[in-house]
Amino acid sequence: MTANIARWPGAELGSKDLENGKVTTQRYRPDAKFAWSAGEAMSRFLAELQQGRLIARECKNCGRILFPPRMFCEECFRPTDEWVYVKDTGTIETYSISYLDTDARRITEPILVGVVSVDGASPKMGIMHYFGEMATGEIRIGMKVQAKWRPAESRVGSVLDIEYFRPLHGVDR
Amino acid sequence: MRKVAVVGAGMTLFRRRLQETGKELSFEATRMALDQAKMEIGDVDAVVHGTAPDAFDGVHMKGEYLLDGSGGTRKPYMRVFTGGGTGVFSAIAGYWHVASGLADVALVVNEEKMSSCQPHPQSVFAHIWDPILDRPLKPNLVWIFAMEMNRYMTVHNIPYEDIARVAVKNKRNAVGHPCAQLADPKITLEDVMNSEIMAWPVRRLDISPPSDGAAAVVLASEEVVKKRKLRDQAAWIKGVGWCIDSTMWTDRDLYFPEYVARAAKMAYRQAKIDRPKQQIDFAEPYDPFDYKELHHLEGLGLADRGKAGLMTREGVTERDGKLPVCPSGGLLGVGNPIAATLGIKIGELYWQLTGQAGKRQIPNEVHTGVCQAWGDLMQYGSVVVMGA
């Protein structure tokens, strides 16, 4: 196969070689700023989050309650029809216990994160969020959880208006 | 449609950091593929370049940037990008150039230089998420794989050691691959199972590394194969398929890769395969994480749902097993320069089917292989079936 890889054996560099001047390099840090428009569905979703509520859209054609809400049904490929409030309780569909931050740096206090399908939406319809008030040994798929909202005055219209989802005691299956 | 063969392949060293520029890596891989096909750049009618997000190399309009190193100057040229699925999809795009009759010879070149991105390519992965729903949570890419792996393990009750075995097998298989970054003849199951937890259930050795590298293949029509007497070194593309599932990933059950199953169905129909378990001799499914090999074997119909781990435990997927899987060493052993995994997937099928795999040659005779790549937000599958 790649027999002639011998012709180009490749010049491997170590992790420090880019910084210590072993080879010539250029450093560049782009500065790209954005304002992402939330659009029709997400603007309403964010406004409702600020009020401490979760909202979905219903497609009357397939009967699904779509959450997160969108103005079109990607299955029927037609506009959705109505706004429907859903509950702030749900079920952990899957999760991870992360020892990595955004930049893949190690952290000692793990982040509990996963997907919550919300009650009142169609099955499996959910969002990604953090989990809290549970130990790493307690969290499991199928656990019933409820949103822990930030105080009304500190909510800004963001998914972070929910601090995390916590165990819904008493109704755990 | 016309018959299309792979008649040459090349790939560079895969490493965490290489001094070569992306253009230079593309040239090296392409030159090796042309040399193997006994062709010059003038013999090439069209060029397809596959490469992942611009943010890795840190060059906007990467397709144009890499053009000169890919031999595309003043030719019909296009860049394709379907996330990690590009590793196999670019060859599908090359295939349709030749199958349609628009080109007699097409070159497919894939490149990635992830080391440019500081401190770690993970940083720019953050920008693939929905800016309103997901990014405020400061997600790490490993999270979604951890969530998918957890769902898969939990639904089927798969023990972690059955998943970790895949990493052991592939890192051992990579011994004998001249380009391999993480070949390890001595690695044990305990090494993987005791490696650092990154995002539970994913541990460090469950993950393939980011890499720099390039790979290329030359595709030719049946007429070209005959005229240039390349039959002995030709492997034929029998079927191609691709499919993408909804981007609303938090609305899908992640335990089964429906997108791979549909892509495989499309490829199998064209290849006239109705019993994949009996008709396919070996496979190169996409394995950036060890559980993904199992997940994808099930999507490809080569294992029953939830049973791919058992096949691994029983040795079925070893190089000398009944269904060798990732005889190249896969992404886990050879490395993961996203699009350039072309060399591990299409490239390995080519070398195995033409008996050129050297130390990695599957001892049993193989006539039909399938390779697959996967990408985007756990939603994209590209599948190619090849035969000797």
Add this chain to the structure above:
Amino acid sequence: MTFTERTTDARSFRHWPGNVEADYIYTSGIAGERFFRELRDHGRLMGTRCSECGTQWVPPKLFCEECFKEVHDWVELPREGTVGAACIVGVALDGSRLSAPEAWGLVRFAGFRGGFVHRLLVTPDRARAGLRVRAVLKPEGTRTGAITDIRGFSP
């Protein structure tokens, strides 16, 4: 067909601000490394010559874009180049007005394919195609192995 329900109050639309953070270190590559070392250490501008088709490339390449062969031969550029095209820049990268307009141009060298896009060290009224120019380098010892080791090109 359109959405059955639309927001009529545009003020209720929301935005989510953010930036795309990224940080890069680019290697010069195999051919680029030799080019920048020659420039930094010896103050020389070098190109490569394809032994197959004879095309000479600047900046140098490891491979020939024309015949797609590996390139091994290194040649020094002539001392003088010619401005192929010029422009006068009045606006900075961030959109602000420059205090004084700058002249920029594409500098080519006889017998070589390619060239440098660089600053022309002349008043804007003199920046025009056909002007014969020479590279002005930063003093030895202050050069870092970058294209900015060339301060610009002057007549």
